[in-house]
């Protein structure tokens with residue numbers, strides 16, 4: 004059976020689109036990339052061996068696209084294949100401005116097709132879902148067949164962990180809730196589903212639930228509250244945006260609190276220590292446990308004593324953002340992960356090589372380094388990782404950078420907080436190679452003139468940053 008156009012986009016190092024045969028999707032200049040005659044049965048029952056590549060990257064997102072293009076920039080003869088399950092790329096960064104209906108931020112600003120970078124850089128791409136990894140055989144099993152590798156890079160992003168968070172929910176309830184109360188933290192249809200719910204809403208509250216533990220882009224839910232409140236104001240929808248946060252931690256907290264109160268008054272409400280327990284989608288009611296201060300203090304620790312009370316809230320639109328964990332592709336690789344519920348990939352010291360397997364690298368939201376899970380970080384890590392891999396492929400030993408001076412603003416993360424005029428806030432992270440991990444130190448600056456965290460200049464910088472990073476990946 005032949006693979007069709009949707010199964011694989013194949014381009015050689017020469018940049019010429021070539022026919023895809025039944026046995027290979029290799030678009031490589033390497034002589035190793037010949038199809039194998041043998042057949043195997045993989046986890047999905049597919050027998051095809053699709054070909055071997057020097058570098059196989061799982062995930063065509065921020066990290067995966069960067070590492071692939073950077074390797075090709077460093078040496079165009081290296082044979083690189085990306086395996087990606089989606090037809091097109093959709094950006095999570097800046098997507099809250101789409102929910103806020105900011106001028107010009109229509110869906111078309113967030114969707115990109117892969118053809119241009121494939122043409123430009125000459126890597127190959129297989130459009131298929133990874134369903135297994137056999138590290139011993141150095142094989143990635145996909146729904147379309149088996150791909151062999153010398154070096155594997157994991158950049159599959161995150162998954163939701165409804166199962167642990169809501170142990171009483173069965174598969175049907177999880178599927179139903181994810182449809183009617185989309186998390187919109189993973190690229191694809193979820194952002195569109197949430198936008199449709201908001202566009203169709205009558206008066207009422209929008210509830211956003213904040214995940215517990217590590218999650219993708221920690222400022223994103225708090226920025227979303229601003230953008231949804233701004234949308235409701237513009238559309239004259241009466242109601243509040245209420246955030247239920249299982250902790251009292253808010254990324255860029257002081258800056259968001261300033262914007263919430265000064266731009267939206269009591270329209271935005273953030274409830275600390277509020278953990279969602281259940282949702283009734285018929286009555287549109289969320290049940291949560293609120294740990295509220297009793298007014299007394301613990302005589303030993305001097306901490307306020309909290310009392311847990313069950314409460315209910317009704318909603319017009321629910322954005323239930325479930326707890327996050329690494330994408331299941333990481334588990335398929337059977338490599339060491341951290342014991343917390345997120346399961347970060349344990350790295351080989353300060354590098355992007357995994358601790359378990361010298362032939363497997365990891366970047367993006369899955370790494371255990373102390374750097375934030377952001378698109379900017381994934382882009383930066385992709386560049387670092389590409390350098391490591393190029394060294395290895397040239398038979399040289401990669402020496403980790405000895406960084407006495409931190410990399411200034413290795414991560415910059417903007418959040419839009421206002422519209423008409425657009426105003427934004429930002430956080431920067433300086434990265435340093437710190438013993439066994441790469442660490443990030445955060446700074447949330449204020450505008451020198453106004454003394455406020457938010458400014459119109461930062462809103463403009465957000466648009467510039469977004470144009471810059473998407474152009475780095477797609478043009």
Ligand SMILES: Cc1cc2nc3c(=O)[nH]c(=O)nc-3n(C[C@H](O)[C@H](O)[C@H](O)COP(=O)(O)OP(=O)(O)OC[C@H]3O[C@@H](n4cnc5c(N)ncnc54)[C@H](O)[C@@H]3O)c2cc1C
Nearest residue numbers: 062064065066088095096133159160220367368377378379
């Ligand atoms: C609302 C929101 C706002 C954000 N704003 C910002 C921002 O302003 N700045 C910033 O820097 N970051 C921001 N981020 C974070 C950023 O989107 C992520 O940190 C970044 O996408 C991580 O890159 P990644 O490569 O690890 O994962 P991704 O970009 O998610 O890429 C993973 C890819 O792997 C693919 N994949 C997964 N499983 C499989 C499989 N089994 N088989 C094949 N393919 C698979 C996926 O389809 C996806 O394309 C934001 C995120 C959200 C949700």
